[in-house]
Amino acid sequence: MDAPAQSAEDLAGKGRLELKKVSKAYGDEWEQQLVIDELDVEIRPGDLTVIVGPSGCGKSTLVNLIAGYEFPDTGEILLDGNTVSGPGRDRMVVFQETALMPWQTTYQNIVFGPKLRGELTGRALQQEADRLLAKVGLSEFKHKYPLQLSGGMQRRAELARALINNPRIMIMDEPFRGLDAMSRGLMQEFFLRLFEENRRTNLFVTSEIDEAIFLADRIIVLSNRPAKVRKVIEVNLPRPRDYKMLNSTEAYNIKREAMAILHEEAMKSFKPSGASVKMATPVVGGH
Amino acid sequence: MTDIAQPSTHAAAPVTPRRRSALQKLVQNQSLWRGILAIIVFLILWEIGARWDEWFGREWMIPGVGLIPPPTDVAAAWVEVLPKPGYWESWYSSFKRVLSGFLMAMLLGIPFGLMLAVNKYFRDVFLPPFEILRPIPPLAWVPASLIFWPTNEMSIAFITFLGAFFTIVINVLGGARNIDVRYLRAAQSMGASQWDLFSKIILPGTLPSIFTGAAVGMGITWEVVLAAEMISGGGTQGGGGLGFFIWNSYMGGSLEQIVVGMISVGIAGYLCSTAIRMIGDWYMPWKRLH
Numbered sequence: 135m136d137a138p139a140q141s142a143e144d145l146a147g148k149g150r151l152e153l154k155k156v157s158k159a160y161g162d163e164w165e166q167q168l169v170i171d172e173l174d175v176e177i178r179p180g181d182l183t184v185i186v187g188p189s190g191c192g193k194s195t196l197v198n199l200i201a202g203y204e205f206p207d208t209g210e211i212l213l214d215g216n217t218v219s220g221p222g223r224d225r226m227v228v229f230q231e232t233a234l235m236p237w238q239t240t241y242q243n244i245v246f247g248p249k250l251r252g253e254l255t256g257r258a259l260q261q262e263a264d265r266l267l268a269k270v271g272l273s274e275f276k277h278k279y280p281l282q283l284s285g286g287m288q289r290r291a292e293l294a295r296a297l298i299n300n301p302r303i304m305i306m307d308e309p310f311r312g313l314d315a316m317s318r319g320l321m322q323e324f325f326l327r328l329f330e331e332n333r334r335t336n337l338f339v340t341s342e343i344d345e346a347i348f349l350a351d352r353i354i355v356l357s358n359r360p361a362k363v364r365k366v367i368e369v370n371l372p373r374p375r376d377y378k379m380l381n382s383t384e385a386y387n388i389k390r391e392a393m394a395i396l397h398e399e400a401m402k403s404f405k406p407s408g409a410s411v412k413m414a415t416p417v418v419g420g421h
Numbered sequence: 422m423t424d425i426a427q428p429s430t431h432a433a434a435p436v437t438p439r440r441r442s443a444l445q446k447l448v449q450n451q452s453l454w455r456g457i458l459a460i461i462v463f464l465i466l467w468e469i470g471a472r473w474d475e476w477f478g479r480e481w482m483i484p485g486v487g488l489i490p491p492p493t494d495v496a497a498a499w500v501e502v503l504p505k506p507g508y509w510e511s512w513y514s515s516f517k518r519v520l521s522g523f524l525m526a527m528l529l530g531i532p533f534g535l536m537l538a539v540n541k542y543f544r545d546v547f548l549p550p551f552e553i554l555r556p557i558p559p560l561a562w563v564p565a566s567l568i569f570w571p572t573n574e575m576s577i578a579f580i581t582f583l584g585a586f587f588t589i590v591i592n593v594l595g596g597a598r599n600i601d602v603r604y605l606r607a608a609q610s611m612g613a614s615q616w617d618l619f620s621k622i623i624l625p626g627t628l629p630s631i632f633t634g635a636a637v638g639m640g641i642t643w644e645v646v647l648a649a650e651m652i653s654g655g656g657t658q659g660g661g662g663l664g665f666f667i668w669n670s671y672m673g674g675s676l677e678q679i680v681v682g683m684i685s686v687g688i689a690g691y692l693c694s695t696a697i698r699m700i701g702d703w704y705m706p707w708k709r710l711h
Binding site for chain 1: 601603604606607608609610611612613617621622625626628705706707
């Protein structure tokens with residue numbers, strides 16, 4: 135089989151992502167709001183690393199920094215030893231909801247990247263696109279527009295659009311948010327099988343702890359804003375994963391541990407501003 | 422490479438609609454028939470309202486409606502003017518003014534709006550004067566442009582242009598500025614240059630707003646042309662137009678012809694907006710689904 139040009143790069147062992155003392159603040163010099171505070175993270179190649187954190191903790195900012203849409207104020211982001219200095223096809227982002235271009239068909243969306251760069255042309259491009267369309271189960275929907283697809287199909291088309299660029303690392307920014315529970319479960323399973331097939335380095339951001347445990351090799355729990363690493367949890371559930379594993383003792387223990395941290399961090403948002411005292415003991419039961 | 426199993430559910434099988442001939446579609450189009458029925462009922466009610474005093478005496482005249490000529494009389498007047506070249510010349514000159522003003526507005530308005538959207542310096546310089554001129558109603562420009570432009574025709578063209586220009590620019594600007602940043606970012610990740618971003622994301626992303634602006638602008642253009650034709654007394658050197666046709670009928674005291682002129686304008690505007698809608702559907706196939 136004649137490998138398409140961009141598949142020539144062997145990705146085994148690629149995708150090591152390092153964040154070194156990365157900080158990011160928004161606002162002008164009078165009123166700075168620190169969103170990420172000296173964050174140190176290492177993503178191991180071939181791993182599915184899941185980042186969880188309370189909503190508004192700076193997860194999306196983190197994604198923007200890694201993707202190169204924004205730049206850290208201090209610190210450095212390295213991919214396989216090279217400093218990240220802008221957007222690039224070695225880091226593909228799958229966005230929240232869907233970011234397929236509505237004016238392009240599924241096929242046009244998928245071939246957008248290679249066509250733009252002129253890497254693949256003619257039959258080779260068509261073949262590669264058809265292969266990916268088959269893989270995500272959208273062959274019949276090749277010439278449909280995104281608005282004609284269901285939520286789950288849109289997410290799968292978006293996966294194909296990212297995969298055709300053969301990135302070193304996939305960045306999934308709460309990709310299944312907005313799907314109903316059924317579609318979400320199916321998408322998680324589908325995504326897992328896709329990952330387990332070739333173990334492309336993957337950074338998956340979510341706020342759902344069950345999703346995190348089901349997917350992850352490693353879970354990084356972030357603190358409330360400004361984001362810092364609160365805890366790194368290794369998930370040693372066997373692969374291929376199965377939904378029943380979520381009922382195992384190990385999964386239960388991870389969930390309990392992570393939930394406790396997340397709850398504690400989320401509660402910080404409710405602290406009255408300016409108060410330096412620690413949170414008063416909760417009045418409501420259940421803590 | 423091991424192929425993974427396809428996700429089975431939530432991939433609804435594509436529905437293949439039963440093929441129908443164009444004639445069947447036309448006959449079975451309920452909306453169309455309802456629309457035709459509504460117009461017929463409207464015409465009948467109008468006829469009855471207008472003839473009420475003829476049938477029951479003047480004391481029973483329905484206020485307002487009683488003075489309007491009945492549709493049958495209007496139709497008769499219409500048949501009378503149809504063979505006259507003057508009537509068609511009115512159509513021609515109004516259409517010419519509308520289209521030239523409208524096309525000029527599109528030609529200048531779309532690039533201007535896009536420039537405002539993508540370039541901050543351009544926006545900083547040109548948006549403030551634009552925003553001061555925009556609220557001035559096109560008709561307020563009439564006296565100034567009659568003085569400023571050498572011929573009536575040119576002042577009408579200018580005012581028509583203004584009417585559509587501001588609307589188109591505002592729509593293009595708003596549309597281009599509202600493009601989902603994720604489209605731009607996704608394209609950037611895939612290696613898009615600045616020109617790629619403009620031609621492959623911003624331009625298609627702004628198309629819906631361009632067509633909205635065009636549809637609204639076209640409506641304003643007709644309003645402005647009609648008013649300008651009446652004010653400038655078209656006939657002398659501007660050459661008639663439907664606005665002048667109506668005004669002339671008023672001066673001549675022909676109520677039926679006034680209504681003929683009005684309905685002609687209605688039909689003309691309808692033709693124009695239908696054309697824009699069809700072009701829009703053609704250029705934006707993704708917009709006509711669901």
